[in-house]
Amino acid sequence: MKNAWSIAKKELGLYFRSPVGYVVFFIFLLIWGFFFTSAVRWFHDYSLQAAQNPYYAQQLNINQMVLGPTFQNITIFFLLLLPALTMRLFAEEKKMGTDELLFTSPLSVGQIVGGKYLASLVMLLVMLALSAVSCLFIFLYGNPEIAPLLSGYLGLFLLGAAFMAVGLFFSALTESQVVAVIIPMGLNLLFYILSWAASSASGVRKGIIDYLSFIQHFEGLVRGVFDTKDIVYFLSFCFFWLFLTHSVIQSRRWR
Amino acid sequence: MGAAHDVFEAPDAVKRAIGYLPEVLPLYQDMTVSAYLGFVAEIKQVPKAKRKASVARVVASAGLKDVAGRLIRNISRGFKQRVGIAQAMINDPQVLILDEPTIGLDPAQIMEIRELIRGLRGEHTILLSTHILPEVTQVCDGVVVINEGRLMACGSLEDLAASVSSADGVLVKLRRAGAEEAALFRGLPGVDKVSAEGSELRVEWRRGRDLRDDVARLALDRGLGLREMRSLAGIEDLYLQIVSGRAEQ
Numbered sequence: 001m002k003n004a005w006s007i008a009k010k011e012l013g014l015y016f017r018s019p020v021g022y023v024v025f026f027i028f029l030l031i032w033g034f035f036f037t038s039a040v041r042w043f044h045d046y047s048l049q050a051a052q053n054p055y056y057a058q059q060l061n062i063n064q065m066v067l068g069p070t071f072q073n074i075t076i077f078f079l080l081l082l083p084a085l086t087m088r089l090f091a092e093e094k095k096m097g098t099d100e101l102l103f104t105s106p107l108s109v110g111q112i113v114g115g116k117y118l119a120s121l122v123m124l125l126v127m128l129a130l131s132a133v134s135c136l137f138i139f140l141y142g143n144p145e146i147a148p149l150l151s152g153y154l155g156l157f158l159l160g161a162a163f164m165a166v167g168l169f170f171s172a173l174t175e176s177q178v179v180a181v182i183i184p185m186g187l188n189l190l191f192y193i194l195s196w197a198a199s200s201a202s203g204v205r206k207g208i209i210d211y212l213s214f215i216q217h218f219e220g221l222v223r224g225v226f227d228t229k230d231i232v233y234f235l236s237f238c239f240f241w242l243f244l245t246h247s248v249i250q251s252r253r254w255r
Numbered sequence: 256m257g258a259a260h261d262v263f264e265a266p267d268a269v270k271r272a273i274g275y276l277p278e279v280l281p282l283y284q285d286m287t288v289s290a291y292l293g294f295v296a297e298i299k300q301v302p303k304a305k306r307k308a309s310v311a312r313v314v315a316s317a318g319l320k321d322v323a324g325r326l327i328r329n330i331s332r333g334f335k336q337r338v339g340i341a342q343a344m345i346n347d348p349q350v351l352i353l354d355e356p357t358i359g360l361d362p363a364q365i366m367e368i369r370e371l372i373r374g375l376r377g378e379h380t381i382l383l384s385t386h387i388l389p390e391v392t393q394v395c396d397g398v399v400v401i402n403e404g405r406l407m408a409c410g411s412l413e414d415l416a417a418s419v420s421s422a423d424g425v426l427v428k429l430r431r432a433g434a435e436e437a438a439l440f441r442g443l444p445g446v447d448k449v450s451a452e453g454s455e456l457r458v459e460w461r462r463g464r465d466l467r468d469d470v471a472r473l474a475l476d477r478g479l480g481l482r483e484m485r486s487l488a489g490i491e492d493l494y495l496q497i498v499s500g501r502a503e504q
Contacts, residue, residue: 003298006294006297006298010283010294013286014285017285017286096279096281096282096283096284097277097279097280097281098281098282098283099281100275100277100281101277101281101295101342104270104273104275104277105270105295105298105299105300106267106270106271106298106299106300107298
């Protein structure tokens with residue numbers, strides 16, 4: 001663990017010794033702010049109408065009407081943004097020849113892969129932590145429930161972790177950073193919209209496709225339904241891609 | 256080898272005992288020299304208490320004091336090479352493996368790096384892989400020649416020279432190197448063989464004798480226009496003989 005952290009520290013350092021880290025945070029907060037204020041604006045208009053109609057007023061729910069849509073919308077941006085964070089992790093090392101340093105060190109492949117993944121998770125965590133500032137305003141001016149908020153953030157974190165596990169794998173596969181960003185974008189999108197295909201399927205096939213798609217699992221968490229099935233889905237998804245990454249790096253180390 | 260471990264059974268123990276400088280320098284361009292060396296010390300599992308001292312030690316012995324705080328992307332090629340050697344030494348390895356350490360450097364930098372490597376002998380066993388043959392004569396005690404994955408020769412330079420052929424000789428560059436000139440040299444007492452090699456003549460005699468003065472005197476006396484004369488026992492020839500000679504067998 002300590003050794004993996006050495007790698008993670010180096011990766012985090014490199015994010016912030018180049019503009020990458022700052023640009024990613026800036027753009028993320030910009031987009032988050034846009035989605036969040038749009039949701040607040042819409043909620044504001046809606047509550048004005050609701051003030052004249054007790055039926056609408058009952059339906060007002062700040063969790064589902066502000067935070068939920070923001071979480072859902074930001075995932076679209078995650079699709080584009082997160083592969084850009086993982087693309088250089090292995091591809092750049094291979095291109096610059098620095099992977100030889102890692103492979104001839106006494107570190108195990110698991111520590112190297114784990115350290116790099118850890119660094120990307122820390123980036124994701126910091127992004128989410130920064131975005132949580134906007135939630136402070138909701139607590140100041142409203143009274144949202146804390147549980148769905150937390151499970152929504154957990155969903156966002158797990159979804160991001162899944163995106164980045166795919167990204168890490170393709171970064172290990174190629175030395176071209178462009179390839180390492182485009183393939184995960186497409187593949188993640190595919191996993192994301194897989195459930196569209198489920199609408200025309202039926203029976204077992206529909207069940208399988210629905211299970212494989214991110215959407216169902218993610219939406220459950222955003223709605224505040226904490227189901228271990230969804231957690232297991234995301235963890236096994238990440239584990240699968242990390243395992244593949246481990247195998248790729250392991251085989252390269254022997255060459 | 257001092258590191259008595261098996262690469263397959265205890266790869267980590269072996270990796271801790273060696274320092275390796277790959278041909279392509281494994282440097283992170285966006286790190287400062289000292290931050291980079293600190294990182295290498297960390298992944299090579301130098302104990303935390305010793306890390307600072309190790310970085311200071313290699314910075315001093317590789318002559319990096321002036322650039323320690325600068326980004327690696329901003330330092331010269333020669334300094335980058337030194338950083339490469341420094342990172343290989345950071346865990347104070349018993350065996351130091353240097354792959355082409357002077358490639359891409361200017362002559363002054365090459366001299367510096369060779370000086371640095373020579374200074375390290377005694378402290379470490381150094382394995383130097385190179386295609387620059389004069390480097391071998393200047394730096395190495397023992398030589399191993401490998402061609403296409405096969406071990407061709409192994410020993411000190413003198414041993415190799417003696418084992419390859421019983422002939423010694425010179426390459427002579429004259430104003431004109433034709434049949435007439437060749438015949439003149441062939442007439443010298445002790446000369447076994449004269450052959451044209453491009454614009455030069457190759458004059459050979461049995462190892463142990465020294466006819467270099469005779470060859471030179473003949474060339475001057477007959478006004479053949481002596482331009483250059485060099486010993487056949489140069490390391491390039493030695494290498495070519497080892498590689499081609501064994502390949503024919």
